[in-house]
Amino acid sequence: MEAVQRFIRHGFLSYKALFGWLDPKVYIFVMVLSPISQLIFFSMLVNYVYKGENLLGYVAANALLLCVLNAVFGIMSVITSDRWMGTLPLVMATPYNKASLFLSRSIAHVLNGLVTAAIGLGFGIILFHLSISFKEGLVLLIIWLCSIFSAAGLGLILGTFCLWSPSMHLWSNLLASLLLLLSGANYPYSRMPEWLQLLGQFTPLTRGVQLTKDILNDGNYSNVAVLLGEEILLGIAFFAISFLLLKFAEYQSRSKGTMEFD
Amino acid sequence: MNLAVSLVHTILVHMKLSIARPMFKFIIWISPLFYSTLAIFIYGKDSPETLFHYVVLGSGFMALWSSIVFSSASDVNRERFYGTLEIIFISPVPFAVTLIGKIIANTLWGLISMILSFVYLKFVFQLELVFYHPWVFLAALLFVLLSLAVFSFFLALAFTLSRQAEALMNFIEYPIYLICGFLFPISYLPAWVQGISYVLPPTWAIQLLRDVTTETLSSQTVLFSFTALVSLTVLYILIGVYFYRLMDKKARFHGKLGVY
Numbered sequence: 001m002e003a004v005q006r007f008i009r010h011g012f013l014s015y016k017a018l019f020g021w022l023d024p025k026v027y028i029f030v031m032v033l034s035p036i037s038q039l040i041f042f043s044m045l046v047n048y049v050y051k052g053e054n055l056l057g058y059v060a061a062n063a064l065l066l067c068v069l070n071a072v073f074g075i076m077s078v079i080t081s082d083r084w085m086g087t088l089p090l091v092m093a094t095p096y097n098k099a100s101l102f103l104s105r106s107i108a109h110v111l112n113g114l115v116t117a118a119i120g121l122g123f124g125i126i127l128f129h130l131s132i133s134f135k136e137g138l139v140l141l142i143i144w145l146c147s148i149f150s151a152a153g154l155g156l157i158l159g160t161f162c163l164w165s166p167s168m169h170l171w172s173n174l175l176a177s178l179l180l181l182l183s184g185a186n187y188p189y190s191r192m193p194e195w196l197q198l199l200g201q202f203t204p205l206t207r208g209v210q211l212t213k214d215i216l217n218d219g220n221y222s223n224v225a226v227l228l229g230e231e232i233l234l235g236i237a238f239f240a241i242s243f244l245l246l247k248f249a250e251y252q253s254r255s256k257g258t259m260e261f262d
Numbered sequence: 263m264n265l266a267v268s269l270v271h272t273i274l275v276h277m278k279l280s281i282a283r284p285m286f287k288f289i290i291w292i293s294p295l296f297y298s299t300l301a302i303f304i305y306g307k308d309s310p311e312t313l314f315h316y317v318v319l320g321s322g323f324m325a326l327w328s329s330i331v332f333s334s335a336s337d338v339n340r341e342r343f344y345g346t347l348e349i350i351f352i353s354p355v356p357f358a359v360t361l362i363g364k365i366i367a368n369t370l371w372g373l374i375s376m377i378l379s380f381v382y383l384k385f386v387f388q389l390e391l392v393f394y395h396p397w398v399f400l401a402a403l404l405f406v407l408l409s410l411a412v413f414s415f416f417l418a419l420a421f422t423l424s425r426q427a428e429a430l431m432n433f434i435e436y437p438i439y440l441i442c443g444f445l446f447p448i449s450y451l452p453a454w455v456q457g458i459s460y461v462l463p464p465t466w467a468i469q470l471l472r473d474v475t476t477e478t479l480s481s482q483t484v485l486f487s488f489t490a491l492v493s494l495t496v497l498y499i500l501i502g503v504y505f506y507r508l509m510d511k512k513a514r515f516h517g518k519l520g521v522y
Contacts, residue, residue: 029433037436048446049304167284174288177296187303 007104015108035066039120057213061185063120067113067148074109075155099243113148147208153238160245183209207231268355272363294325294379310390320445322376329372334365334414338422365414402474406467409495413463416498419505466491
């Protein structure tokens with residue numbers, strides 16, 4: 001029980017340390033207004049191009065995509081900020097299990113991603129006078145939680161890159177753009193060339209976006225179990241890879257002492 | 263003459279400095295490809311003119327705007343962060359010349375990024391580039407770049423005077439895409455939003471480029487967009503000069519240039 005409490009406390013403290021010092025105005029600009037402006041832009045665009053057809057699915061898919069801010073940029077900052085503040089060697093030298101440590105730090109970002117996506121969906125529904133049933137909302141909540149967990153896994157892999165690369169803004173923006181492109185949130189998935197569709201199968205959010213559109217546009221729940229299972233497996237694989245990368249970085253830091261250098 | 267030489271040197275040095283930043287490399291070389299691909303996937307098949315106006319020009323303008331937002335608008339703030347702002351400010355070359363040099367350098371990179379977007383859409387997606395009146399288009403493009411450089415000057419100073427520069431910088435990217443109608447006409451927006459669109463130069467800049475690339479070129483519509491853009495450019499020059507004086511006062515009277 002104490003281990004669980006420590007796990008939760010660590011995740012909360014880590015999140016508070018990242019954002020607690022921020023001016024609320026800046027936090028609202030970055031974490032609320034900025035994602036909402038992205039949602040409005042893409043929703044207006046697809047509404048114009050597709051003349052309102054399947055709008056609810058597109059708005060919700062774009063709302064899900066907003067989690068990238070937390071799942072990619074937030075998770076990445078878990079490692080980059082420690083490096084920036086000079087506390088990374090202390091974190092890596094602690095006897096506490098690193099997989100558990102970074103998993104606990106990711107939880108707050110997964111939940112924050114879910115909140116950001118939910119705010120985006122709520123805003124989109126109000127703006128475009130749409131509606132969503134309680135059942136649809138509940139199923140979406142589960143799907144989005146799994147998708148954001150999966151995206152957070154990929155975000156943590158990217159975060160480990162900062163132990164070797166100084167160009168984290170480049171990597172994070174590249175990943176965010178790739179997720180926006182490959183998820184098919186703004187167009188029918190079949191519109192992409194086959195090789196991009198194949199690539200999309202190995203990125204998170206693709207399945208979440210597909211399920212969101214299936215449920216809200218067609219009322220189709222038949223793929224939920226399969227695609228959700230795949231999304232969870234993908235997330236577990238991403239987290240496993242990131243832990244291996246952290247282990248390798250830990251080994252390198254002990255043998256070479258280069259953790260704080262580019 | 264010396265000022266002209268300083269300006270050219272600033273442009274060349276700043277072009278090298280900007281592109282040395284990995285994030286700026288992403289904005290110039292990679293992000294236009296993403297914008298263009300997204301736009302063409304969303305629009306799919308449409309008339310060549312629509313695709314040119316909203317996919318080619320729209321995504322090209324998104325690339326141009328990103329280079330302005332993530333560089334020109336934050337360059338002064340970046341110098342402040344590096345601790346070099348005061349040194350540049352008191353150097354014999356007027357600060358305004360240095361700032362204009364930086365903005366021209368970033369605008370040139372933005373233009374390269376825009377051209378990259380055109381080439382990518384032309385050769386990868388086989389889109390038709392409908393330059394019915396190439397010389398008119400070139401003249402309009404030159405004026406558009408000048409107007410956007412003036413707007414960048416205004417933004418750079420406005421962000422220098424604001425503590426929330428970085429948050430604002432990250433925030434204004436998508437709203438400008440939306441409000442200025444980069445990928446769809448502003449007539450589609452609510453009337454009160456269109457009111458904001460009309461006072462922003464990028465709205466008229468892209469409108470002017472669309473007007474001069476219409477097959478049946480109408481001198482009346484071109485003149486209207488051109489006049490609106492000229493008026494706004496003059497307005498932003500006046501506001502820019504006022505902000506410059508404010509910043510100058512802040513530096514000389516209050517000694518607060520480096521600390522807001």
